[in-house]
Amino acid sequence: MVDGCAESRAERALRSVRPRARRWSCQSCPCSTGTYSAWQQQWIESGGLDDQIDYWKSQLAGAPALVELPTDRPRPPRQSFRGAVVRSVLPFALLDGLKAIGEAEGTTLFMTLLAALTVLLSRYSGQEDIVVASPVANRERSELEGLIGFFVNTLPLRVDLEDDPSFRELLARVRETSLGAFSNQDLHSRSWLRSSTPSATSATRRSRRSCSSCRPRSAKARWSSRD
Numbered sequence: 001m002v003d004g005c006a007e008s009r010a011e012r013a014l015r016s017v018r019p020r021a022r023r024w025s026c027q028s029c030p031c032s033t034g035t036y037s038a039w040q041q042q043w044i045e046s047g048g049l050d051d052q053i054d055y056w057k058s059q060l061a062g063a064p065a066l067v068e069l070p071t072d073r074p075r076p077p078r079q080s081f082r083g084a085v086v087r088s089v090l091p092f093a094l095l096d097g098l099k100a101i102g103e104a105e106g107t108t109l110f111m112t113l114l115a116a117l118t119v120l121l122s123r124y125s126g127q128e129d130i131v132v133a134s135p136v137a138n139r140e141r142s143e144l145e146g147l148i149g150f151f152v153n154t155l156p157l158r159v160d161l162e163d164d165p166s167f168r169e170l171l172a173r174v175r176e177t178s179l180g181a182f183s184n185q186d187l188h189s190r191s192w193l194r195s196s197t198p199s200a201t202s203a204t205r206r207s208r209r210s211c212s213s214c215r216p217r218s219a220k221a222r223w224s225s226r227d
Contacts (some may be wrong), residue, residue: 136152
């Protein structure tokens with residue numbers, strides 16, 4: 001299993017396999033899975049694990065269990081994982097405008113789009129506390145960029161829309177939330193959920209019903225929203 005970051009490298013490795021060969025040839029990588037495991041062990045022993053557990057417990061304390069979006073039918077008593085993906089390719093003019101707003105406010109394109117999405121979810125749901133899930137590559141070390149494997153993690157991003165903030169004020173809140181989450185992305189959500197409160201556990205699991213990502217493609221940006 002590989003993620004998007006290692007997909008092309010894994011494909012090249014598979015193509016290098018010769019018929020009846022027991023081993024394939026692959027370009028050297030500065031990191032191995034053994035090295036990565038050793039890094040993780042050192043990180044845990046240094047207190048990194050406990051720090052990130054504390055961060056997420058604090059960040060999601062009292063979070064809403066779900067985003068109460070109006071639907072054309074009642075929610076089923078038991079959660080399913082059926083869903084749909086809506087993709088939109090942003091035109092150049094809109095993309096340039098979004099980038100300009102982000103540059104002026106010190107936010108990335110992802111943060112700007114996330115702020116817009118939370119405004120939409122807030123207006124439909126009537127809630128001022130929105131939790132949206134977002135996948136991250138979880139390859140902060142440069143040595144991991146070429147390592148074949150699946151490192152993706154899903155982060156619950158909690159955005160506060162209380163007191164009717166202006167869009168600039170909301171961007172500042174989204175920036176703070178995003179940077180905090182990205183700084184604590186090493187710990188997989190399943191690990192800290194075991195020690196979280198019921199409300200945080202429910203908020204995290206159900207935030208995946210509203211999941212978003214932004215993937216640049218060529219000169220345009222592809223925005224994917226899943227709910």
